[in-house]
Amino acid sequence: MKALLTHEIGSLAKPGWRVKAYAGRPVPPEDVNDARRWGEQLGVEGHEDLLALLREAPLPRERRAEVARWSSVYGVRFLEAAGLDAVYDGEQQRSEMYNWAVTHATGFDARGSVRSFDNKYYTKAAVTGPVTLAEPYHDAEFLLLREMARAELKVPVTGAYTIGAWSFDEYHHCEDDLRLPAAIRREHRQQGRRSLVLELATRLIRPNLESLINLGARWLQVDEPGASTEPDELDLFVESFNASVDGLNAVFSTHLCFSDYELFFPAIEAMSGCQQYCVGFANDDARDLGVSESARPGYQIIKRFRDLPYRPALGVGVLDIHTDFIEPPELVRDRILYAVEVFGDPARIHVTPDCGLRTRTWEVAFGKLRNMVEGTRLAESALGLPT
Amino acid sequence: LVRFVWMQRGGAYPERTEIAAYQHGIFPRSESVVAATRDLERGRTSEEAVEAAFSDDRDAFVALQRGGGLGFFSDGLLRWQDLFRPLVEASTGLDADGLARWFDNNAFYRTPDVSAPPVLSVEPAVFAGLDALPRPRMATLPSPYLFFRAARGLGVVEAAEALLRPAAEFLVARACALIHLQEPWIGFHGIEDAEWASFEKALGVLTEGLSATVVLHVFYGDAEPLLDRLRRLPVAAVGVDLVETDAGAVGTHWETGLLAGCVNGRSTVLEDVDATAEVVARVTERAGPPRLFLSSASELELLPQTLAAEKVRLLGAVTARAREVLSA
Numbered sequence: 001m002k003a004l005l006t007h008e009i010g011s012l013a014k015p016g017w018r019v020k021a022y023a024g025r026p027v028p029p030e031d032v033n034d035a036r037r038w039g040e041q042l043g044v045e046g047h048e049d050l051l052a053l054l055r056e057a058p059l060p061r062e063r064r065a066e067v068a069r070w071s072s073v074y075g076v077r078f079l080e081a082a083g084l085d086a087v088y089d090g091e092q093q094r095s096e097m098y099n100w101a102v103t104h105a106t107g108f109d110a111r112g113s114v115r116s117f118d119n120k121y122y123t124k125a126a127v128t129g130p131v132t133l134a135e136p137y138h139d140a141e142f143l144l145l146r147e148m149a150r151a152e153l154k155v156p157v158t159g160a161y162t163i164g165a166w167s168f169d170e171y172h173h174c175e176d177d178l179r180l181p182a183a184i185r186r187e188h189r190q191q192g193r194r195s196l197v198l199e200l201a202t203r204l205i206r207p208n209l210e211s212l213i214n215l216g217a218r219w220l221q222v223d224e225p226g227a228s229t230e231p232d233e234l235d236l237f238v239e240s241f242n243a244s245v246d247g248l249n250a251v252f253s254t255h256l257c258f259s260d261y262e263l264f265f266p267a268i269e270a271m272s273g274c275q276q277y278c279v280g281f282a283n284d285d286a287r288d289l290g291v292s293e294s295a296r297p298g299y300q301i302i303k304r305f306r307d308l309p310y311r312p313a314l315g316v317g318v319l320d321i322h323t324d325f326i327e328p329p330e331l332v333r334d335r336i337l338y339a340v341e342v343f344g345d346p347a348r349i350h351v352t353p354d355c356g357l358r359t360r361t362w363e364v365a366f367g368k369l370r371n372m373v374e375g376t377r378l379a380e381s382a383l384g385l386p387t
Numbered sequence: 388l389v390r391f392v393w394m395q396r397g398g399a400y401p402e403r404t405e406i407a408a409y410q411h412g413i414f415p416r417s418e419s420v421v422a423a424t425r426d427l428e429r430g431r432t433s434e435e436a437v438e439a440a441f442s443d444d445r446d447a448f449v450a451l452q453r454g455g456g457l458g459f460f461s462d463g464l465l466r467w468q469d470l471f472r473p474l475v476e477a478s479t480g481l482d483a484d485g486l487a488r489w490f491d492n493n494a495f496y497r498t499p500d501v502s503a504p505p506v507l508s509v510e511p512a513v514f515a516g517l518d519a520l521p522r523p524r525m526a527t528l529p530s531p532y533l534f535f536r537a538a539r540g541l542g543v544v545e546a547a548e549a550l551l552r553p554a555a556e557f558l559v560a561r562a563c564a565l566i567h568l569q570e571p572w573i574g575f576h577g578i579e580d581a582e583w584a585s586f587e588k589a590l591g592v593l594t595e596g597l598s599a600t601v602v603l604h605v606f607y608g609d610a611e612p613l614l615d616r617l618r619r620l621p622v623a624a625v626g627v628d629l630v631e632t633d634a635g636a637v638g639t640h641w642e643t644g645l646l647a648g649c650v651n652g653r654s655t656v657l658e659d660v661d662a663t664a665e666v667v668a669r670v671t672e673r674a675g676p677p678r679l680f681l682s683s684a685s686e687l688e689l690l691p692q693t694l695a696a697e698k699v700r701l702l703g704a705v706t707a708r709a710r711e712v713l714s715a
Contacts, residue, residue: 117495118497178630182632228488229493260488
């Protein structure tokens with residue numbers, strides 16, 4: 001991969017017209033205008049057909065897939081127009097990174113909404129039986145995007161450990177009898193978690209990855225935002241990653257975010273099948289310019305990734321996805337230059353947001369991504385790299 | 388609402404133990420409130436509609452507590468965005484910064500960040516909602532040690548003096564008879580020996596002369612190695628997470644109150660009432676505390692609302708059964 005390669009992490013917000021039309025609701029004129037404006041700005045070919053479709057809303061169920069397809073077209077063009085080297089569609093086909101996976105698996109039952117932070121929630125499921133892949137759940141979108149994308153595709157796939165950590169388990173561990181000694185209960189919980197996570201890796205994630213690879217996918221990002229949830233289970237996270245990808249022929253990367261990244265060491269020394277780590281740092285960084293160690297407090301941990309016994313690239317998160325603050329290109333540049341200085345090799349540095357941008361409006365997300373690309377150009381210039 | 392159970396025991400145990408259950412911490416929002424807050428952010432509903440949804444949730448939570456026979460009423464902290472946010476927003480010198488993981492959960496809080504000497508300058512707006520509760524009322528606050536560790540640039544005693552004591556006084560003025568301090572930090576991470584003194588001082592600042600019962604609840608970890616020190620702290624009761632702590636390790640001859648965290652707040656599996664009550668009774672008989680509180684082992688916010696409600700009902704059933712066992 002090229003030095004300072006730019007890409008997104010996964011999700012973008014779903015446009016209002018997509019949400020309403022897909023739900024079978026009317027689409028008000030302001031949402032149609034939004035589709036027109038972005039269609040024109042992004043150069044979406046044939047977007048007038050979408051506008052005509054939206055004016056027919058509410059749509060019958062059999063026509064709603066067209067809306068989702070258009071949403072993917074917009075997502076791909078959005079990321080391409082921002083200037084990224086590798087793209088996907090902002091996960092426009094998926095309900096959400098966790099829910100999409102578990103609704104395509106057997107062995108899960110939805111339990112209800114649980115808050116992640118502020119007013120952000122996810123639908124959490126319980127494992128109630130053996131987990132298997134009901135059907136490959138990214139194939140259709142990959143085939144669709146392969147046809148439309150001009151840039152390289154990177155397929156985000158939610159990882160086994162995160163799915164396990166974000167699920168209740170009523171099958172592998174289903175008793176909590178306080179009459180038993182706490183140590184025994186803890187051991188039962190750990191055994192249950194291990195059984196669940198490895199089952200997810202081998203019976204859900206791996207066959208899903210294999211199916212994508214058979215269709216021609218070459219870069220698969222195993223998303224593990226929950227990887228450090230249980231500090232004493234980092235070895236299990238690594239084991240599950242390896243069980244998911246070992247022996248498969250593709251580039252595998254992983255995405256980690258909003259964690260105490262120190263926890264991952266030394267466990268990930270055994271994760272040599274991971275060729276790139278995509279990690280969020282901007283969330284904890286200062287906004288002042290500067291490339292010194294003291295100027296970049298959010299990036300101190302990157303030395304640990306540099307010193308791994310294999311030589312993965314580091315996708316350096318340079319955009320805080322939790323705020324509407326649009327990082328100036330110069331701030332992006334300095335974050336990149338600091339990372340390059342630490343690694344001593346720009347080929348091992350890639351440039352990304354901290355995480356998916358689904359919590360930001362498209363205006364804010366686009367502003368951030370454009371500046372990320374512009375900041376990368378500034379860094380390339382400062383380093384004397386070809387742009 | 389508070390019953391007294393005469394315990395037929397010998398030895399050094401007190402002759403009676405006051406027993407009451409309550410539900411601490413943030414209670415999960417209903418699907419209606421989840422949808423309303425989401426719709427508000429997307430401009431699809433009004434502030435008034437969101438307010439109405441919150442009010443419905445509060446009324447339902449009060450009915451749930453009443454139906455379960457709980458001894459104190461909480462508002463469920465339904466409007467709190469995290470355990471620190473209302474305090475941060477009502478303070479000068481303190482800002483809500485980036486997200487940090489709430490221990491080993493897929494849940495996050497915004498890090499309180501000190502930019503100047505912090506002062507809780509006004510009453511947190513969410514406290515006004517307590518007036519709608521029946522009495523006796525209870526409230527939840529972060530423990531000063533948790534606040535100190537979760538924030539950036541805040542001292543433990545400073546947290547008590549500048550933020551938590553004023554907050555506690557506002558709560559007392561709203562007729563809260565019990566204040567529950569959540570302390571998962573030392574349960575999960577532990578505490579340095581050298582830090583106990585400042586923790587104790589901070590609790591003294593918070594509790595001295597306060598017209599409310601203060602309970603310090605350690606959870607997300609095994610309390611056994613901490614109990615000798617915890618029992619000497621200036622609080623009315625110490626809470627133990629029985630999901631993580633051996634019932635047999637709680638000890639004997641308690642001179643302070645005990646909170647038995649006996650309902651798992653992170654599992655959708657519903658506990659067996661008789662088995663749980665048996666454990667609570669065994670712990671109580673051995674510890675002999677002057678006051679026994681029952682609650683969930685940790686907050687219920689990490690469960691979907693319908694299951695959290697089941698856990699509150701279960702807490703009420705366990706409490707009733709434990710009373711029967713202890714009075715038999």
